[in-house]
Amino acid sequence: MTLSPAIRLWLSERFGPAARFGEPLARHTSLGVGGPAEAWVAVPDEAGLSELVGRAAHGAAILRVLGRGTNLLAPDEELSGIAATLGKGFTAIGVEREEGGRILVRAGAGASLTALCRFAAAQGIAGMNFAVGIPGSVGGAVWGNAGTHAGCVADRLESLTLLRPDEAARVIRREELSFGYRSLARDPALFGAPGSPAVITSALFALFRGRRDEIEAEAREMLARRKATQPQGVKSAGCFFRNPPGQSAGALIDRAGLKNFRIGGALVSPVHANFLVNAGNAAAGDFLRLMEHVKTTVADKFGVILTPEVTILVR
Ligand SMILES: Cc1cc2nc3c(=O)[nH]c(=O)nc-3n(C[C@H](O)[C@H](O)[C@H](O)COP(=O)(O)OP(=O)(O)OC[C@H]3O[C@@H](n4cnc5c(N)ncnc54)[C@H](O)[C@@H]3O)c2cc1C
Incomplete structure (x- = not known):
């Protein structure tokens, strides 16, 4: 336990039932594993977030921002501090303006990426289809530069809005950001010192006019491709x-003979070897052990060191 009685009381009074103590993180991660969070808050709006971030920065608690938990491995043991997710006040999606053939669409960081793709398609706005089928929130997608063979967030992002302690939300333009493969560099000049809270509250995407029927047909193709190549109906983190560089982690794991390899409830998917899935009652520890086994086997066989794409939360 790291939270003082004073901060616990403040969380309860400020956020009411949206603040929970000992909330199981397994409920909030697509892998379906994770022990209790010391405190978990669904932050309703920017005023609440600003207060929370300020208190955390001034020593009241460690603050971790969660999106929709689709790229997270949470520990079995209690996660210290406050795990915060963005609630209803961060889910708006709309056209902000049109300029020079571009349509600028703003999405709250708590909105689902799927909702953004569907909004764009329904309005005949093209450019988001690269993200069709990627679960999770807009904030998580920007933080991890989510993408597919068809493109990534960095290709379409115009700017993001960031909330840091003791300042008004600031807009950071695409040119100021340094994206890599499934990553966004945490430049301290923009995001603050390591460990200091920095929360993306919304993102602006530069899209363009298209035909609704064509956009929807392309989206269906993307989903069909996913269905044909990825495990369905199982708990995973993608x-x-x-x-x-230049290689496929899935192909290496497959060639190492690890499809169907299982530790406890964690299994290397027989469908796609880079999907580690919860085959029932897995613990986070099972995934950690399976991850190490896969890494060691692939390193021994091919001399390639695999690194996780999934964010591993540590107590
Ligand atoms: C079945 C399946 C298929 C998938 N396919 C793909 C795919 O094709 N391509 C792909 O790129 N990913 C894929 N993923 C992984 C995952 O969906 C993406 O990484 C997604 O963008 C994560 O979003 P999230 O909201 O769930 O973030 P979370 O998993 O909750 O968090 C991920 C990271 O983002 C940070 N974060 C989240 N929100 C914010 C915020 N508002 N401000 C600051 N930091 C924040 C968190 O602190 C954490 O470090 C897949 C996952 C699953 C389960």
């Missing part, structure tokens, strides 16, 4: 490892 691809567990990053692809090493």
Whole structure:
């Protein structure tokens, strides 16, 4: 336990039932694993977030921002501090303006990426289809530069809005940001010192006019491709490892003979070897052990060191 009685009281009074103590993180992660969070808050709006971030920065608690938990491995043990997710006040999606053939669409960081793709398609706005089928929030997608073979967030982002302690939300333009493969560099000049809270509250995407029927047909193709190549109806975090430069992590794991390899309830998917799935009652520890086994086996066989794409939360 790291939270003082004073901060616990403040969380309860400020956020009411949206603040919970000992909330199981397994409920909030797509892998379906994770022990209790010391405190978990669904922050309703920017005023609440600003206060929370300020208190955390001034020593009241460690603050971790969660999106929709689709790229997270939470520990079995209690996660210290406050785990915060963005609630209803961060889910708006709308056209902000049109200029020079571009349509600028703003999405709250708590909105689902799927909702953004559907909004764009329904309005005949093209450019978001690269993200069709990627679960999770807009904030998580920007933070991890989510993408597919068809493109990534960095290709379409115009700016993001960031909330840091003791300042008004600031807009950071795409040119100021340094994106890599499934990553966004945490430049301290923009995001603050490591460990200091920095929360994306919304993102502006530069899209363009298209035909609704064509956009929807392309989206269906993207989903069909996903259905044909990825495990369906199982708990996973998507691809567990990053692809090493010029190689496919899934192909390496497959060639290492690890499809169907299982530790406890964690299994290397027989459908796609880079998906580590919860085959029932897995613990986070099972995934950590399976991850290490896969890494060691692939390193021994091919001399390639795999690194996780999934964010591993540590107590
Ligand atoms: C079935 C399946 C398929 C997938 N396919 C793909 C795919 O094709 N391509 C792909 O890129 N990913 C894929 N993923 C992984 C995952 O969906 C993406 O990484 C997604 O963008 C994560 O979003 P999230 O909201 O769930 O973030 P979370 O998993 O909750 O968090 C991920 C990271 O983002 C940070 N974060 C989240 N929100 C914010 C915020 N508002 N401000 C600051 N930091 C924040 C968190 O602190 C954490 O470090 C897949 C996952 C699953 C389960």
